[in-house]
Amino acid sequence: MQTSYDLLDRRGIIMLVLLGLFALIVPICALLVPKTSLFFMPPYVVALLGKYLCYALLALALDLVWGYCGILSLGHGAFFALGGYAMGMYLMRQIGTRGVYANAELPDFMVFLNWKELHFTWYGFQHFPYAALMILAVPGLLAFVFGWFAFRSRVTGVYLSIITQAMTYALLLSFFRNDMGFGGNNGLTDFKDILGYSVQSDQTRVALCVLSALALAAGYLLARAIVVSKFGKVLIAIRDAESRTRFLGYRVENFKVIVFTISAMMAGIAGALFVPQVGIINPSEFAPANSIEAVIWVAVGGRGTLVGAALGAILVSFGKTYFTGALPEYWLFALGALFVIVTLFLPKGIIGTLGEMWARHRTSPPKPSDKPSNMPAAAE
Amino acid sequence: MTKRLELAAIEPSRSFRSSTQSSAQIISSRLTEALAVFAALVTMIALSLFLSGAVRADEQPSFLSGFTTDKFADTEKAINSLGTSGLPMASAILEALASDRLVFDPETKTLLIRMSEAQVIGAADGQILEDIDVDTLKKVRINNAVRRALDAALGSLTLMSPDPIKRLSAAESAYKTHDPAVLDLLQQAIDKETDAKVKRMQLAAKAAIQALDPQASDADRLSAIEIVKARGDQDALSLLAKVAASSEGSIKTAAESGVTSIRANLALWNNVQNIWYGLSLGSVLLLAAIGLAITFGVMGIINMAHGEMVMIGAYTTYVVQEIIRTKFPALFDYSLLMAVPLAFVVTAIIGMAIERVIIRYLYGRPLETLLATFGLSLVLQQAVRTIFGANNREVGAPSFMAGSFDFGGLVITSGRMWIIVFALMVFGVLQLVLRSTSFGLRMRAVTQNRKMASAMGIDTNRIDALAFGLGSGIAGMAGVALSQIDNVSPNLGQSYIIDSFMVVVFGGVGNLWGTLVGALTLGVANKVLEPFIGAVLGKIVMLIFIIMFIQKRPRGLFALKGRAVEA
Amino acid sequence: MTNVNPTLTNSLLYLDGICVSFDGYKALRGLSLVLAPGEMRAIIGPNGAGKTTMMDIITGKTKPDEGDVYFGGTHDLSTMDEASIAELGIGRKFQKPTVFESHTVEDNILLALKAPRSPLANLFNRTGPEQKTRIEEVLTTTRLKDHRHRLAANLSHGQKQWLEIGMLLAQDPKLLLVDEPVAGMTDAETVTTAELLREIARDHSVVVVEHDMTFVRDLDVKVTVLHEGSVLAEGALDHVSSDPRVIEVYLGR
Ligand SMILES: Nc1ncnc2c1ncn2[C@@H]1O[C@H](COP(=O)(O)OP(=O)(O)OP(=O)(O)O)[C@@H](O)[C@H]1O
Numbered sequence A: 001m002q003t004s005y006d007l008l009d010r011r012g013i014i015m016l017v018l019l020g021l022f023a024l025i026v027p028i029c030a031l032l033v034p035k036t037s038l039f040f041m042p043p044y045v046v047a048l049l050g051k052y053l054c055y056a057l058l059a060l061a062l063d064l065v066w067g068y069c070g071i072l073s074l075g076h077g078a079f080f081a082l083g084g085y086a087m088g089m090y091l092m093r094q095i096g097t098r099g100v101y102a103n104a105e106l107p108d109f110m111v112f113l114n115w116k117e118l119h120f121t122w123y124g125f126q127h128f129p130y131a132a133l134m135i136l137a138v139p140g141l142l143a144f145v146f147g148w149f150a151f152r153s154r155v156t157g158v159y160l161s162i163i164t165q166a167m168t169y170a171l172l173l174s175f176f177r178n179d180m181g182f183g184g185n186n187g188l189t190d191f192k193d194i195l196g197y198s199v200q201s202d203q204t205r206v207a208l209c210v211l212s213a214l215a216l217a218a219g220y221l222l223a224r225a226i227v228v229s230k231f232g233k234v235l236i237a238i239r240d241a242e243s244r245t246r247f248l249g250y251r252v253e254n255f256k257v258i259v260f261t262i263s264a265m266m267a268g269i270a271g272a273l274f275v276p277q278v279g280i281i282n283p284s285e286f287a288p289a290n291s292i293e294a295v296i297w298v299a300v301g302g303r304g305t306l307v308g309a310a311l312g313a314i315l316v317s318f319g320k321t322y323f324t325g326a327l328p329e330y331w332l333f334a335l336g337a338l339f340v341i342v343t344l345f346l347p348k349g350i351i352g353t354l355g356e357m358w359a360r361h362r363t364s365p366p367k368p369s370d371k372p373s374n375m376p377a378a379a380e
Numbered sequence B: 001m002t003k004r005l006e007l008a009a010i011e012p013s014r015s016f017r018s019s020t021q022s023s024a025q026i027i028s029s030r031l032t033e034a035l036a037v038f039a040a041l042v043t044m045i046a047l048s049l050f051l052s053g054a055v056r057a058d059e060q061p062s063f064l065s066g067f068t069t070d071k072f073a074d075t076e077k078a079i080n081s082l083g084t085s086g087l088p089m090a091s092a093i094l095e096a097l098a099s100d101r102l103v104f105d106p107e108t109k110t111l112l113i114r115m116s117e118a119q120v121i122g123a124a125d126g127q128i129l130e131d132i133d134v135d136t137l138k139k140v141r142i143n144n145a146v147r148r149a150l151d152a153a154l155g156s157l158t159l160m161s162p163d164p165i166k167r168l169s170a171a172e173s174a175y176k177t178h179d180p181a182v183l184d185l186l187q188q189a190i191d192k193e194t195d196a197k198v199k200r201m202q203l204a205a206k207a208a209i210q211a212l213d214p215q216a217s218d219a220d221r222l223s224a225i226e227i228v229k230a231r232g233d234q235d236a237l238s239l240l241a242k243v244a245a246s247s248e249g250s251i252k253t254a255a256e257s258g259v260t261s262i263r264a265n266l267a268l269w270n271n272v273q274n275i276w277y278g279l280s281l282g283s284v285l286l287l288a289a290i291g292l293a294i295t296f297g298v299m300g301i302i303n304m305a306h307g308e309m310v311m312i313g314a315y316t317t318y319v320v321q322e323i324i325r326t327k328f329p330a331l332f333d334y335s336l337l338m339a340v341p342l343a344f345v346v347t348a349i350i351g352m353a354i355e356r357v358i359i360r361y362l363y364g365r366p367l368e369t370l371l372a373t374f375g376l377s378l379v380l381q382q383a384v385r386t387i388f389g390a391n392n393r394e395v396g397a398p399s400f401m402a403g404s405f406d407f408g409g410l411v412i413t414s415g416r417m418w419i420i421v422f423a424l425m426v427f428g429v430l431q432l433v434l435r436s437t438s439f440g441l442r443m444r445a446v447t448q449n450r451k452m453a454s455a456m457g458i459d460t461n462r463i464d465a466l467a468f469g470l471g472s473g474i475a476g477m478a479g480v481a482l483s484q485i486d487n488v489s490p491n492l493g494q495s496y497i498i499d500s501f502m503v504v505v506f507g508g509v510g511n512l513w514g515t516l517v518g519a520l521t522l523g524v525a526n527k528v529l530e531p532f533i534g535a536v537l538g539k540i541v542m543l544i545f546i547i548m549f550i551q552k553r554p555r556g557l558f559a560l561k562g563r564a565v566e567a
Numbered sequence C: 001m002t003n004v005n006p007t008l009t010n011s012l013l014y015l016d017g018i019c020v021s022f023d024g025y026k027a028l029r030g031l032s033l034v035l036a037p038g039e040m041r042a043i044i045g046p047n048g049a050g051k052t053t054m055m056d057i058i059t060g061k062t063k064p065d066e067g068d069v070y071f072g073g074t075h076d077l078s079t080m081d082e083a084s085i086a087e088l089g090i091g092r093k094f095q096k097p098t099v100f101e102s103h104t105v106e107d108n109i110l111l112a113l114k115a116p117r118s119p120l121a122n123l124f125n126r127t128g129p130e131q132k133t134r135i136e137e138v139l140t141t142t143r144l145k146d147h148r149h150r151l152a153a154n155l156s157h158g159q160k161q162w163l164e165i166g167m168l169l170a171q172d173p174k175l176l177l178v179d180e181p182v183a184g185m186t187d188a189e190t191v192t193t194a195e196l197l198r199e200i201a202r203d204h205s206v207v208v209v210e211h212d213m214t215f216v217r218d219l220d221v222k223v224t225v226l227h228e229g230s231v232l233a234e235g236a237l238d239h240v241s242s243d244p245r246v247i248e249v250y251l252g253r
């Protein structure tokens, strides 16, 4: 199998074109087509698709660290959730006096807890630019600090996986606490509007969905740019032979912490887009099982392919929606079996396996023997 | 997990209850004492009014009528008179009252004891009465004040009981209530007492009463204070505090110094108690982690379905108990003993099947193993949910695991104690198996150098399967123990998996002693932290601690070094 | 450290009294070795003598329990990590060839190529014309030109050995540590490798570990014999190979 080092390879182009088409079709089908038409897209479908796209972005972020740098994070859901909370806090502050207690300053749950003042963590969140900054900064900072210590002390492999899981578990427990100031158990919900537009309105939903598609496209391009750069080659080198990379003079920990931080920020953005579309964020987003589910998306689609990660997220999430609707009993069976089957029989995932078949198909008939395949750029 | 936290939260509060009760009891008994004569008069007059119409009421001692007025205050007085009456039926009456069986005929005011649905006996003479319409009888009602008086009266009655255990507990209750009214009775009891332990308790009770008695001589009070101080418990503390507050001079100083020394002593015991809770939590962690120490620590397999093995072990216990409950109820106390080997076998077989079907294809790819076994854990959870339902299942405690006892200043619950014993036993047996059986030797050979071992004629496939089965089986046995302290539900395992990994990683992978030390350290640290910052925050702090610890010592507390590890 | 040690200041590599133990096993026991700038040295010794461990010490993979390791007379290697040591100019070829399997041959060379190692520099790196020429040169020298686009994973053992040597060349370090470069090579290749190393040694310092005595003879340099973690003999090959102790423990009678 040959890796292409062009910024845009065939798969990437297909994906970007599809996302572009999607961004065009959704507004048309959801807003312009009459409700009776076959092509009409009801609002809940728009929200659902938007949700899938956010998951796809999370998967992409995870693939960047796992597929290319070998960091299997079992805590990426935490970055997603932190981005979501940052967005949720902005949305909460937009509610203003429309809350149950009609308090202009304090969100309902703080009034309920008898707090007299805004919790200090909430300062500034009424301003969107500040919230947007936090959406990037909070997950990024956590990833940076966590990665700084972990990678410096060379915690790798399963050990790293386990402590990332512990990290998200600790966050889960913390966010359950009321004293944390983030709404405890119930989290943040009952949002009213975003940037002055009602979160419930069809137009806003469509806009958010399209925005998610664009974010996914942008995320893909960024990840792809990283991966094809020499930096990306170093990442792969680290993945395959970490200590060898060190002996060449690369500071492995710095590479890791940078890519981990970038990935966490991408996950944060995904979470931030997710929250207004589903209308709630609560501590259960930190559940370790969520993070592991994200890992399976990547594995299903094909790790180290970026496109595969996104595809895997969408397919598996669609399967989940379908199963939990049609055969709720069996969803966990299906998901569990998927984990087992993919790791046993499809270690390269859908895209990886397809790519391999494609490569074999292209190379075997014309070229008889061991002559190596052509320039990678030309081959793909 | 919630249940675990709750349990821990409830236990410490137990010791405070008695102290709050005692002051209320003193007040009430003082009042009753003062009103005793007056009460007797009133009852006499009331009785004489009804005398003519009464069928049997004339045959019963007058103070019993207090029970038949349907007024709490009268009932209380009657209880107090009964306590000192010497009436042979006294304790039967009081016990009947305590168990809601004391009734009276509202017309004749006869006091009766209900023996069964249809049968009553006369309270005064204990004779069976047949001509009474049971449905018209009224129950003697009880409120808290009455109950307190009742407890005190029962206590004084049992002070002279022929049964030393009853005498002891009566002396204890006299000590706790230090009601001056029982002093005489107590003195009689002390004079007659032959059992040293009971006598000591009775003397302490006497000292408690004397210490508070302003009429007693200073010398008596001082020596009484010394005796009470020597007891050193929560009751002694509140008693001496009361003495200090209500006295002057040398007695006050003595009492105060007693208070400080008891405080220090209690704080010490409190710490010991926390350490005990910590050991108990640690043993639970040990049980949950020890199987993982084999599959992960020794074989290097990340088994995310480990928690589900624990869960299946717990469900095995449930099934065993169900069968015993329905078919052989007499064997209930042995249900756990039977469940242990069964859980081991069941989970070991499941474990071996998993190893043969899935894991063996993934050796050397730990991250993939992690994913596959996580998927498996979902399947197992859902399977159990489909079979047994999502609700918690009831697993009972055999009698030897129920209840608790005091040890010095410690309250030790038997269930917890047995779990510690069990965890250590499992650990010991496992060490033996790994160190001194040929299976253990071969297993270590395989995990250290698979190729070499197979070249030497070891059937590595078999060893892999057996080792994984062993790890899973131990998890199953852990499930039997955990069924005693946690909710048996399909999610049982999930709450242990992260903790278990933490323990194994903290202790040092591939090192069973490390797992032992790791589990106990984390357990104790958690419980010692808890009183200061609460259970949830304590847990968070522990997680953060471990995360930081792994960064400092990536290979854990007792790390193996060398080339084998780097691969 | 008040009095200046002339041996230290004049050396490129200075090992003194190095001791290392693994779980109680003493792999190095007071190993001392001094390499002059521009010198090539061959190290021989029986299996387990500590040759590879010595390289681990120099490259920072293993920290010595005791003893001094200095590079260029001033840099205390025992306090530095692998990356900084590599940046100082110490390159290493491993006994078991380790290349980046999912990279092409060319990319393996590119990654090794002397260039800034910081993440940012690599993020915005464009491979310039001199770099391309340099890669060409290395590929020619190692005769891997035809295989440049193949994945390193698919190379034969010998080709991987060459690739690793190529990476070392690309890295252009001051000091090359070469652990068993000709294991798995044909006799003809062995000769070529010896030539190549002699060529490199003209403007680099080299430490070669090898069991192949013909190869060592071809190198024609000073030889150090290690045994049980310390130096048994040192000198010209003819000199050491007549030493009875060396014959006893290594060469055989
Ligand atoms: N990381 C390690 N952990 C445990 N033991 C080690 C480690 N590194 C080296 N050793 C031990 O130190 C001794 C020296 O090993 P070393 O690899 O340096 O030998 P060598 O001289 O390179 O042998 P060979 O010629 O076989 O390559 C050996 O006994 C080896 O087992």
Ligand SMILES: [Mg+2]
Pocket: C051, C052, C053, C095, C179
């Ligand atoms: Mg060697």
